[in-house]
Amino acid sequence: MKRLDSRTPEFEAGFTALLADRETESGRVDAPVAAILEAVRTRGDEAICEFTARFDRMKLTPDRLAIPAAEVDAAIAQVPRDQLDALEVAATRIEAFHRAQLPTDMEFTDADGVTLGQRWTSLDAVGLYVPGGKAAYPSSVLMNAIPAHVAGVERLAMCVPTPDGVLNPLVLAAARRAGVTEIYRIGGAQAVGAMAYGTKTIRPVDRIVGPGNAYVAEAKRQVFGRVGIDSIAGPSEVVVVADANNDPRLVALDLLAQAEHDELAQAILITNDASFADRVAEAVACELETLTRRVIASASWRDFGAIILVPDWDEAARLVDRIAPEHLELMVDDPRALFAKTKHAGAVFLGRFCPEAVGDYIGGPNHVLPTSRTARFASGLSVYDFLKRTTFIAADKTALERIGPAGVTLAQAEGLEAHALSISARLDKR
Amino acid sequence: MKRLDSRTPEFEAGFTALLADRETESGRVDAPVAAILEAVRTRGDEAICEFTARFDRMKLTPDRLAIPAAEVDAAIAQVPRDQLDALEVAATRIEAFHRAQLPTDMEFTDADGVTLGQRWTSLDAVGLYVPGGKAAYPSSVLMNAIPAHVAGVERLAMCVPTPDGVLNPLVLAAARRAGVTEIYRIGGAQAVGAMAYGTKTIRPVDRIVGPGNAYVAEAKRQVFGRVGIDSIAGPSEVVVVADANNDPRLVALDLLAQAEHDELAQAILITNDASFADRVAEAVACELETLTRRVIASASWRDFGAIILVPDWDEAARLVDRIAPEHLELMVDDPRALFAKTKHAGAVFLGRFCPEAVGDYIGGPNHVLPTSRTARFASGLSVYDFLKRTTFIAADKTALERIGPAGVTLAQAEGLEAHALSISARLDKR
Numbered sequence: 001m002k003r004l005d006s007r008t009p010e011f012e013a014g015f016t017a018l019l020a021d022r023e024t025e026s027g028r029v030d031a032p033v034a035a036i037l038e039a040v041r042t043r044g045d046e047a048i049c050e051f052t053a054r055f056d057r058m059k060l061t062p063d064r065l066a067i068p069a070a071e072v073d074a075a076i077a078q079v080p081r082d083q084l085d086a087l088e089v090a091a092t093r094i095e096a097f098h099r100a101q102l103p104t105d106m107e108f109t110d111a112d113g114v115t116l117g118q119r120w121t122s123l124d125a126v127g128l129y130v131p132g133g134k135a136a137y138p139s140s141v142l143m144n145a146i147p148a149h150v151a152g153v154e155r156l157a158m159c160v161p162t163p164d165g166v167l168n169p170l171v172l173a174a175a176r177r178a179g180v181t182e183i184y185r186i187g188g189a190q191a192v193g194a195m196a197y198g199t200k201t202i203r204p205v206d207r208i209v210g211p212g213n214a215y216v217a218e219a220k221r222q223v224f225g226r227v228g229i230d231s232i233a234g235p236s237e238v239v240v241v242a243d244a245n246n247d248p249r250l251v252a253l254d255l256l257a258q259a260e261h262d263e264l265a266q267a268i269l270i271t272n273d274a275s276f277a278d279r280v281a282e283a284v285a286c287e288l289e290t291l292t293r294r295v296i297a298s299a300s301w302r303d304f305g306a307i308i309l310v311p312d313w314d315e316a317a318r319l320v321d322r323i324a325p326e327h328l329e330l331m332v333d334d335p336r337a338l339f340a341k342t343k344h345a346g347a348v349f350l351g352r353f354c355p356e357a358v359g360d361y362i363g364g365p366n367h368v369l370p371t372s373r374t375a376r377f378a379s380g381l382s383v384y385d386f387l388k389r390t391t392f393i394a395a396d397k398t399a400l401e402r403i404g405p406a407g408v409t410l411a412q413a414e415g416l417e418a419h420a421l422s423i424s425a426r427l428d429k430r
Numbered sequence: 431m432k433r434l435d436s437r438t439p440e441f442e443a444g445f446t447a448l449l450a451d452r453e454t455e456s457g458r459v460d461a462p463v464a465a466i467l468e469a470v471r472t473r474g475d476e477a478i479c480e481f482t483a484r485f486d487r488m489k490l491t492p493d494r495l496a497i498p499a500a501e502v503d504a505a506i507a508q509v510p511r512d513q514l515d516a517l518e519v520a521a522t523r524i525e526a527f528h529r530a531q532l533p534t535d536m537e538f539t540d541a542d543g544v545t546l547g548q549r550w551t552s553l554d555a556v557g558l559y560v561p562g563g564k565a566a567y568p569s570s571v572l573m574n575a576i577p578a579h580v581a582g583v584e585r586l587a588m589c590v591p592t593p594d595g596v597l598n599p600l601v602l603a604a605a606r607r608a609g610v611t612e613i614y615r616i617g618g619a620q621a622v623g624a625m626a627y628g629t630k631t632i633r634p635v636d637r638i639v640g641p642g643n644a645y646v647a648e649a650k651r652q653v654f655g656r657v658g659i660d661s662i663a664g665p666s667e668v669v670v671v672a673d674a675n676n677d678p679r680l681v682a683l684d685l686l687a688q689a690e691h692d693e694l695a696q697a698i699l700i701t702n703d704a705s706f707a708d709r710v711a712e713a714v715a716c717e718l719e720t721l722t723r724r725v726i727a728s729a730s731w732r733d734f735g736a737i738i739l740v741p742d743w744d745e746a747a748r749l750v751d752r753i754a755p756e757h758l759e760l761m762v763d764d765p766r767a768l769f770a771k772t773k774h775a776g777a778v779f780l781g782r783f784c785p786e787a788v789g790d791y792i793g794g795p796n797h798v799l800p801t802s803r804t805a806r807f808a809s810g811l812s813v814y815d816f817l818k819r820t821t822f823i824a825a826d827k828t829a830l831e832r833i834g835p836a837g838v839t840l841a842q843a844e845g846l847e848a849h850a851l852s853i854s855a856r857l858d859k860r
Contacts, residue, residue: 082839083839083840083843085836085839086835086836086837086839086840086843087840089833089836090836090837090840093540093833096540097546100536100538100546101536101548103533106530106531108530110523110526110794112523114793114794115780116527116530116793116794116795118531118795121773121774123806123807124773124806137844138840138843138844139840139844170843206806206807207807225662225664225802225804227807228804228807228808232655234655247859249855250852250855250856253848253851253852253855254852256848256852257846257848257849257851257852259848260846260847260848260849261846287848287851291847291848292845292847293845293846293847293848297848335824336824339822343551343554344551344818344820345820346820346821347820347821347822347823348820348821348822348823349822349823349824350545350822350823350824351824351825351826353825353826353827353829353830353856354823354824354825354830355852355853355856356852357837357841357846357849357850357852357853358823358825358830358833358834358837358853359821359823360837360841360849361836361837361840361841361849362833362834362836362837362840363544363546363823363825363833364540364544364546364823365546365548365821365822365823366821370818372655374655374658375818375820376553376554376636376818377553377636377637377657377658377818378658378818379818379819379820380819380821382819384814388774388800388805388806388807388808388809389809389810389812390774390775390776390777390778390805390809391776391777391778391789391795391796391810392769392777392778392779392780392795393777393778393779393780393784393788393789393793393794393795394765394766394779394780394781394784395780395781395783395784395788395793396781396783397783399783400783400784400788403519403523403788403792403793404788404792405516406515406516406519406520406791406792407516407520407787407788407790407791407792409512409513409515409516410513410516410517410520410568410569410791410792411787411790411791413513413516413568413600414567414568414569415722415723416687416690416691416723416787417690417721417722417723418683418686418687418689418690418717418721418723418727419687419690419787419790419791420787421683421687421717422680422683422684422686422687422785422786422787423785423787423788425679425680425683426680426782426783426785429677
């Protein structure tokens, strides 16, 4: 963990190092992924079954790719009641927030008599990739599927690998609750290929979302253009801005909730009180002794953690905007005022009783957020990812007479004669 | 040009062929582009000047990369008055439409006492790439820059190569009118590198938009993640749905306005009248004899043009959705009713007096649109491309007591102990 003071001359070098890229050099997988995609494109289900046998040690036939409703029912029946109830609370709240997010169509007729507008419509079909094994988070299924369902997407196909046949019942329960219409027990680049190109048993989708390993990410990159994809998530981060009127243990737990995700996660405390900074550092060390995921969290805190001392919240806001964190907690007296001073963050948590974990599960807004400083230009997942806009223009002859001549002049200036003629010939009509 | 009739048995094969990929196999430029980007990243302005000397035959020094205001003024002074006036009409209308498009923030407090919302803020800095030479379209400068300006972007840097020193004065006039704050006389992958990484004289931006050649497109792909990019445009297309109550020449000109763009452009007529189809085909042949860009337009119409006969507008709407065209003209008695039946199109032009060229220049909506069937999942350029959303959650202890326990249950189910503790420790506080 790094300690920095924004008033010292060495601050700038230390802070810049903190912002440095946390991406690890993952091996290039573009060639093997291209080969898998090509096999799926040309040989369809047969290739899917071969790759699933090889990578997931599962012998499948095309008719067994889809998980039938009865199998989903049986799996859900194993889920403890309290988990199903908690899932329902989360799903209901996520649904309500994303419903409030739905945009409305726009239309107006201007002074020239031209009617202009834009109409939102949903995508027809979306593919949701869900990692298998330990990385399978039911909360992510809700966060990816519910916005698509709320947007009005009719087909919501999910692919989740089941290595050695192991299924996560809570993932299936989440899929059922979120409105997923088809579930396939396949994963990896082959699943992405199936959703992008379609096979005899799996119809193609229009957009693929959801996290995955390096093969899945590369496969999404390669099918981009044929279908839409979501952004490729990098390592995740939190910035907690806290004054001395906080319980150091609560701040420590919030930092560790980020650090326990993975070794590349980054947790940063910004405070205006040096002795509070010390107490938080001690509390982190103390909690790390007992935390289940202490190996991961310790590595993250050691390598990328930081405590930054600032003279005031104006300076804190400036640093927040330079970090552009995925998550930002504001545990200060007037969090709204500080929020108003910042510009770049994926999701913000206001007040001393709103830890980031609320947003991961049951707040309502999406937990799929821009990582690695991309909050400068990107937003979290939303209903917008499953909608697209069609703009429209309606003009009659009178309206065209008013605005058309300027169009003719510009088309001629650009050397596009048919463009100019398509307007001028209409103006010439009696 | 292909003639199809949706009622014949051979239709499906012909229609599928029509939808086939029009992308040409362009040579792989990823290695040379990576080398250029690496040179710009490590050697900055020096590398920029070297590449500009090599590719644009221009000897520059770092202090001459920016085009000074006086030089812009002098260039604009050469532009004919009627062109400046037409530019002003276009800019004013584009501005008005994109202003109407600006989204509003959202906030509500729910029954559990949790306050939820989302806030829109603009990007800090945007880079606009503008091709040099013949491909430099002033209208594209307006369409790319005005939405950024309307969104509130403060820095709007433009790169336009000036091979052999040749500048397009109307492009500079458009940049000035659209609110561009800096103009650099550089192009190619080196310009994309300069905007993504920054150099001593060019500060980095957060997102790069605008069309370019294969090198520019590949450079944008490679810097994606560090900065945002717009989608890579493919060949462009129009579908005109027209009944027999239209002047065949007007329909022919609309088809040719698409075909004259480039050899890969696609123009498709859908009509319910076979003899009208014949008359349009004749009119296209006739116009092609005199059109300035007849070589390009003839190739496009010959290779990718089509006339499709349908029994009724329901069938037309189904075909439109399968094509998901960039541009759609509805020249029928009740264009609104037909519009309501379709779902996938980038921009729609309603009525007999609203050719697509209106949308290219002076309609108001953006002319940067999803091409090559991507209107199934993508939208045209808009103010949304220059804004991002920050979601926020505020909860006090009472609210956390209501929603927190479900979060604890889910965090425990996912094995994330610090997540669970960050909520439960707050609930335990007296």
